[in-house]
Amino acid sequence: MPVRGAALVAFVGLVAFWEFAVARGYVSPIFLPAPSSVLLALGELWNAGTLWRHVSESLVRLAGGWTVGTGCGLAAGFAIGVWSLGRAVGVPFVSALFPIPKISLLPLLILWLGIGEASKIATIALGVFFPTAIATYAAIDAVPRNLIRMAQSFDLPAADVLRKVVLPGALPGILAGFRISTSIALILLVSAEMIGAQYGIGAFILQAGNLMLTDQLLAGVLLISILGLALGTALTRIERRLLRWR
Amino acid sequence: MELVCEGISHRYGALEVLDGIDLTVRAGECLALLGPSGCGKSTLLGIMGGILKPSAGRVSVAGNPPAGSLNPITYIFQDFALLPWRTVEGNVALALEHRNLAAGELRARVGEALARTNLTEFSTAFPRQLSGGMRQRVGIARALAVDPAILLMDEPLSALDAQTRDLLMEDFLKLWLATRTTSVYVTHNLHEAIRLADRICVLSRRPGRIKEIVAVDLPQADRAMPVAARAMAELGERLWDAIRAEAQVAEREIADG
Ligand SMILES: Nc1ncnc2c1ncn2[C@@H]1O[C@H](COP(=O)(O)OP(=O)(O)O)[C@@H](O)[C@H]1O
Numbered sequence: 222m223p224v225r226g227a228a229l230v231a232f233v234g235l236v237a238f239w240e241f242a243v244a245r246g247y248v249s250p251i252f253l254p255a256p257s258s259v260l261l262a263l264g265e266l267w268n269a270g271t272l273w274r275h276v277s278e279s280l281v282r283l284a285g286g287w288t289v290g291t292g293c294g295l296a297a298g299f300a301i302g303v304w305s306l307g308r309a310v311g312v313p314f315v316s317a318l319f320p321i322p323k324i325s326l327l328p329l330l331i332l333w334l335g336i337g338e339a340s341k342i343a344t345i346a347l348g349v350f351f352p353t354a355i356a357t358y359a360a361i362d363a364v365p366r367n368l369i370r371m372a373q374s375f376d377l378p379a380a381d382v383l384r385k386v387v388l389p390g391a392l393p394g395i396l397a398g399f400r401i402s403t404s405i406a407l408i409l410l411v412s413a414e415m416i417g418a419q420y421g422i423g424a425f426i427l428q429a430g431n432l433m434l435t436d437q438l439l440a441g442v443l444l445i446s447i448l449g450l451a452l453g454t455a456l457t458r459i460e461r462r463l464l465r466w467r
Numbered sequence: 468m469e470l471v472c473e474g475i476s477h478r479y480g481a482l483e484v485l486d487g488i489d490l491t492v493r494a495g496e497c498l499a500l501l502g503p504s505g506c507g508k509s510t511l512l513g514i515m516g517g518i519l520k521p522s523a524g525r526v527s528v529a530g531n532p533p534a535g536s537l538n539p540i541t542y543i544f545q546d547f548a549l550l551p552w553r554t555v556e557g558n559v560a561l562a563l564e565h566r567n568l569a570a571g572e573l574r575a576r577v578g579e580a581l582a583r584t585n586l587t588e589f590s591t592a593f594p595r596q597l598s599g600g601m602r603q604r605v606g607i608a609r610a611l612a613v614d615p616a617i618l619l620m621d622e623p624l625s626a627l628d629a630q631t632r633d634l635l636m637e638d639f640l641k642l643w644l645a646t647r648t649t650s651v652y653v654t655h656n657l658h659e660a661i662r663l664a665d666r667i668c669v670l671s672r673r674p675g676r677i678k679e680i681v682a683v684d685l686p687q688a689d690r691a692m693p694v695a696a697r698a699m700a701e702l703g704e705r706l707w708d709a710i711r712a713e714a715q716v717a718e719r720e721i722a723d724g
Pocket residue numbers: 479482484502503504505506507508509510511673
């Protein structure tokens with residue numbers, strides 16, 4: 222508890238120092254606006270109503286891309302994890318394509334799918350797919366063989382072995398994969414929106430930068446951070462619920 | 468039920484593990500398989516239960532399983548093999564859920580198995596909350612819940628400390644004497660074999676061959692009595708002579724890698 226308090230104190234201290242440094246004119250507010258101005262900008266944007274438009278478009282892309290990527294990644298991970306032909310085909314594919322920075326495919330995806338939502342969602346889905354597939358089959362590989370053998374010795378049907386032994390055994394690893402995939406999704410979201418979008422938090426940050434509106438720029442960064450934090454907290458909650466047995 | 472092994476040999480690749488095992492596990496007996504580590508005991512048990520196909524030879528089962536037996540050949544594992552995400556009763560129920568029992572029968576079987584192993588008050592605990600001895604009790608309860616016709620046990624006590632092992636052995640013996648389920652008890656521990664088994668099958672070091680089969684004539688219930696101490700000690704010495712040389716060589720083999 223005292224250690225956690227220390228982190229909070231340090232954080233508050235840093236923000237206070239930042240505020241103080243700007244107020245005293247040590248740094249130019251154009252390059253680094255004070256925390257209070259960032260919050261003020263955030264409030265104004267909220268009142269003007271434009272903020273919600275940016276946030277909601279980002280959320281739709283994030284949710285769409287993450288869900289598609291996670292669904293396909295889980296399916297591929299299970300196919301590789303429990304099916305030897307799936308492994309023989311899937312592992313070389315995944316290992317070969319995983320290192321490609323997915324944002325570099327956005328121009329190609331725009332050619333294929335157009336400049337609209339589909340290309341952005343596809344970029345995020347691709348970025349989420351690979352780490353999810355890898356985390357899933359690695360988690361399945363790590364399920365103790367003796368538990369599977371035990372289930373088979375009691376004559377559990379294969380579907381039951383999968384549902385009652387393999388899936389719960391792999392769940393911790395799969396959820397750890399979700400943590401990685403959500404942060405990748407956030408990075409790709411912002412990048413894709415900076416490349417070709419009118420609305421969205423990434424687009425908003427870029428436009429603010431072009432206009433030297435650093436308080437609005439940082440307000441956008443703050444929003445993304447809050448989004449990331451909220452997702453992390455939600456995942457922690459889910460882990461605590463599902464992995465109570467640990 | 469009776470379990471008959473005929474000419475069982477097994478090799479893992481170039482490694483010859485079992486060589487010509489002819490062995491009958493008689494109905495209602497507890498047969499101990501005694502041999503040094505690495506001699507193929509677990510392999511033989513896997514072959515007996517049908518989870519491993521022998522390179523040569525065959526295993527057959529004679530007789531019918533008792534009515535109500537849901538899983539005629541049932542294992543108890545050295546490492547307990549409990550699902551950490553299931554409670555004690557959930558782990559026992561795992562062996563029953565796919566059998567399409569009436570809800571009442573499933574509950575009754577779980578409840579009875581837990582009662583027989585003195586686990587009732589721990590039924591909602593998770594495995595990580597239990598000591599090793601309690602965990603193996605859950606493994607035993609799970610096996611009892613399916614009313615096995617043949618119990619195959621692979622060093623079920625060897626992951627436990629000496630005191631827990633003795634306590635659990637006595638409890639297990641009591642349970643076993645009440646049903647006399649045909650059993651194969653794999654161990655490298657002489658005392659467990661002498662305490663539990665009707666017959667002790669001594670295996671040589673790898674490749675495992677049957678060296679001798681020793682019948683323990685005293686009823687299990689009498690073996691702990693003072694008057695039996697002398698006879699038991701003599702039997703122990705005789706078995707020790709049979710396995711000592713093998714155990715020494717086997718130990719060196721493993722140390723050499
Ligand atoms: N799946 C396997 N593949 C290859 N070698 C194995 C396998 N299982 C066991 N062995 C080897 O076979 C020998 C006998 O093993 P095991 O039956 O487990 O002996 P025990 O139970 O008597 O200690 C050991 O040398 C072991 O290393």
